Amino acid sequence: MRILLVGEYSRLHNSLKEGLTALGHEVRLVSTGDEFKNFPSDILLKRKYNTGISKKIKVGLFQLFGIDISSISLKNQFLQQKEKFKGFDVVQLINESPLGILPKYEKEIISFLKKNNEKIFLLSCGTDYTSVKFAYEKKFRYSIFTPLFEGKISEKEFFPALKYLNSEYKDLHNFVFENVDGIIASDLDYDIPLLGNKKYLGLIPNPVNTNKLQYSAFTSEDKIVIFHGINRANYYKKGNDYFEAALSKIKQNYPSKVEVITVENIPYSEYIEKYNSAHILLDQVFAYDQGYNALEAMAKGKVVFTGAETEFLERYNLEEDEVCINALPNVGNIFEKLEILILNREKLQEISRNAIAFIERAHNYISIAKKYLDAWENS
Template structure:
């Protein structure tokens, strides 16, 4: 098959591409790189006018002419490559806003992809209208909106997420869903809000390149290294504030037994390099399943604090703490779990080994690529 993957948020599409190519398919990725993360793409579109003096020009231009010149620039770049974006058997959007643009420009792109390729499919991956509405209606036990509900973040600071349920966003959502042939979820966080949707075909777990990511057995555990990677733009949404408070207590309690590595807003390649030496990785709190960073760390045998709720355990027939640690929005709970690992380093080895086996069984990139092919060929 000839496949076009549109957008990249976490390296999901890059790993999927690698799996598809191993199976003999022709694959192209078109994406913006996702801001500072700078993920690779075959066709890289650059976001312009988003920082410094150019951003002020952008704001002024929007006030005067009601035109977002960043969105216009992305659209112009997209259509410069139009001859390379036609004739695909399957097109997959990583999100209903794969380039983080909406309105007229987004519709031009989606319409072009629909008219010039056989099928268009959507991943429920990252924030979108359905998942944010589900969270806003408090249908999750907790969610990325919990900090907002708890008053940690005011409405203005949370505007970007709340805007996913605006009238304009709803219209965008409807337009995209008119064009797609199917939607699948990348993890259980998105299964929950999508499970009754007519175009929803279920969960296909995130693909992980288990050949590139080697298992790193722990040889020495005299000092436990804990890694905390912070995305400042999503500081409260990921629960980084809670992790930091728990780590402060752990540092005081086990000053001679732990080393804490904390980094902020690193490009993907630097982020990976930094956490390679860690035994424990703090990923995110308000989740039910693992995100991409967590899965890659688990593939290397790290003990990851991430989403591992009862829905996840039931789906994969796992026991609590078997392959990762469920990270709850509770400082005392996090301290208790971290203390348990520090005082029982053999558990770190055991969970790390289980994590690698879990990734190989359920997230291997070639197995997952095969599942996508089945979906695309059926639809």
């Protein structure tokens, strides 16, 4: 089977490609590298006009005339190579806006892909109209919009997520849903809002290539190393303020027992290198399930504070905090769970072992690739 993967978030499509390739399929990945993370792609489209004077010109043109020269550049880069995107059995979009460009240009590209390939599928992964609307209407117990509802951040600052509720993005959503052959969710945060949709094919867990992720054991006499990676643009959406407040208390109470590593906005390869020495990784608060960074860290035996709500435990038949720590939007709760691990290294090692086994059982990239193939072939 010939498969085209369009767009990339947190290495998901790279890992899926590795699984599909291992099964003997021909796979091509085109993306913008997911901003500063610089994920590899077979065809890398370069996002231009994002720094210096060119960025100021871009902003001015958009404010005055509604022209986004970055979007036009990316669309042109794609269409200049359009022959490379024809004749595939399956095309999968990683999001309703897979290249992160203005909706009218996304439509042009998706129309081209629909016309020149056999089947086209949508992966609900990352913010989109469906998940944003569901969260904004407070249908989750808590969500990425909780900081907005609590007044921690303004609607203007939250525009990157709120824009999906605008008429042009709603129109893009309707266009994509009309044209795809099926929709797949990458985790429960996207699965729950899609339940009942006639084109929804179900949840397929994120694929993780455990062959590329090595476990490094830690000795009992070492300090416990806690890693906190911050994407400044998503600071409140990820609940980084809760993590920082809890870490402040931990450092004050246990200065001789812990080492804290904090990094901001670094490429994926550097991010991985920085957290390799950690025992505990602080990922995100406002989630029901784990995102890709959390899963890769769990595969390496890190104890991850992330989404692991009741719905997740029930789906995978797990106990609370068995394979990762459910990070609630509560500083005291996060502090207490960190404290338990700092004072109980056996518990830390037990969760570490459970995490590795869980990823291999539920997220192995080969078995997940087979699930995608079944979904595509039977739709």
